Amino acid sequence: MDDAVTQVNIEGTVCVPGYSRAARPAYAVTAPLKRRMMTEQHPGEPLSAYELDHLIPISLDGAPLRSSNLWLQPRSGQANAEDKNVVAYVLWRLVCERQLPLADAQHAMRTNWIDAYRIYATPKNIERYYFRHAGKTERERNTMAHSRQ
Secondary structure, three states: OOOOOOOHHHHOOOOOOOOHHHHHOOOOHHHOOOHHHHEEEOOOHHHEEEEEEEEEOOHHHHOOOOHHHHEEOOOOOOOOHHHHHHHHHHHHHHOOOOOOOOOHHHHHHHHHHHHHHHHHOHHHHEEEHHHHHHHHOOOHHHHHHHHHH
16 A cells, blocks of 8 residues: 555545556556466466456555455456456445545455445445446346345
């Protein structure tokens, strides 16, 4: 995490559109790292089966290249990369609307992102904040939200 990012200055840091994109390491940096991690942790499995992910998302001031913040997140099955992206985006919006302190969002992701999903990625919050779900039916949103319980 960046010591320069605080609750007081989130409007000028993590809440600025494009902050995560600007802080995200280049593919030339992350691709070899992902290949090494895949060889060590999931030998023989396709690279496409996992996303190199940040436990605390960059959008919540997670360290882009700190090894303790990087892990391989499955793209399919329960508790997959898409589900984590949903809760990360919802938490980012809650932080930027000052409905949730940045430190609380970071703690939720660091300690148990699946519990954070259950608490914060409610059908109402997903509908309100997560643009990729705008076209989904209520049943589809509820199925995803309840599959994590």
